[in-house]
Amino acid sequence: MSSAPGVNYRMPRASGLRHGILHRSGDLTAITAEEAGVLVARHGLASVLDLRSDAEVERYGPPSGLLAHGVRWLRAPLTGYPRDTIAARRPGVGDRTRYLHGILTEAAPGTWPRLFRTLAGAADRPFLLSCHFGKDRTGVVVATLLALVDAPPHEIAADYAAGMADLIAKADRFRDKWLRRGHTREDYLSRLHTSPVTMERWLAEVTARHGGVEGAMETLGVAADDVSRVRRLLAAEAPAVVYPGQPAGAGDVPEGLR
Template sequence: MSYAPECFLAGAMNTRDLGGIRAAGGRTVAKQKLIRSGELSKVTDDDIAKLTHIRLKTIVDLRSPAETSLKMDIIPDGVRYVHCPVVSDLVPGITRESIEDPYDGLKRTDYARDLREGGMAKMRSLYPLLVENSNAVKQYRRFFDCVLENDGDGAILFHCAMGKDRAGVAAALLLYALGASMKDIMADYMYTGICCAEKIRRDTDACRSLTGDESLLESVYWLNTTHESYLEAMFESCIRQCGSVDRYLAEKLGITQNKISRLRSMYLE
């Protein structure tokens, strides 16, 4: 990857600036403009100060209604909040619940049991749904609308629960529209495994205290981490549906060449 991201919020997981990634025409994504993250229910006063410093204007929350009720974002004063629930119901492998006691750990183990038959393959089957399901497509279209509407002098932050799946797909599609290489798009996606390493360890340990079944524990791992094949499956679905990723952006998300030019004018330097 052409940059070294920093996970810069103490109270939120996997928060990082897309600034510095190489994009179209030899330019790079402008710093402190496009921020991807996990949920914001525990951000600190120092975190709020950092978000204020970068002139955060908009937060796009990609979580389900149940997730937002369980852990409400802390919204800095004056920041626009937009809820775009890419997934409306509980989807094992996509929606997230925290593991803070054995009962939560047991629920995560139940998720893993659902994935036991083919663990990684099951996750690969979930990612295409994020660009095929009509509601998901509608919400990603709204996400792009927010990015295009954002104040050119301010930042936009988008997130899901861990900042891995729904936010990962949003970041990948946005970076593609900005002209980033597939190599750099994938590197950014995979960086979640580094930012969330402690979370992944905690989740696995919580389940290990409830079961010695190594296949379940392996499924928990693949539920919580990233793998190149997941994002590849998403892009393959875009191509399968429309013939190319560019046509998918235009036909499904309304991101025409005009809008791509606007995005690049707004967010590249």
């Protein structure tokens, strides 16, 4: 295999983040059993936190490749937020920033507390966060986690933007989405853009409105103990764990998937 697994897969790298603990992707069904086997063997991947709605799981299916290798499938649907902010065929940075803020503040009641309870029980071992594209819901959750370990905004924004090339290269996998919405392929490619400016603006808004992501979690009713545990487990000073088959100094992308 010559490329990363699935769609929009990567291991975020940011100051303050424990190496190898956090993975992210889009479309869990795109990760093959062979790719999943490499992720488990070389990185000790133990759990996947699926942010997709029940309807999305019913339409697209479970993460079969990961399940075949014993990875725990944890459901934490992130739903209920408004979508009209990106209703335009080619939404701009302002539209996208409002959309991300809706995911944070207008999700269904109890969504974020449930998500952090799940994270608190899973983040002691390497885990994968994913939604459908791996850029908006996953982007907001990953940005929140990176901010909790004090990663600087420019690094968080760079991680958010890093998946655009892979999404665009594999856009035809999502053809049903643009056909259902009456969009052209060119329209949909524009919707896959993940500018770092969008994330930088969103982070600035979170700071202005809530004093930062920790203040936002408090407003949303997330238990302080869960926030503290998740931060501790993700922090760079957390003890490193070497898993069977994982060579010392293994890179972000498994050798067999480069």
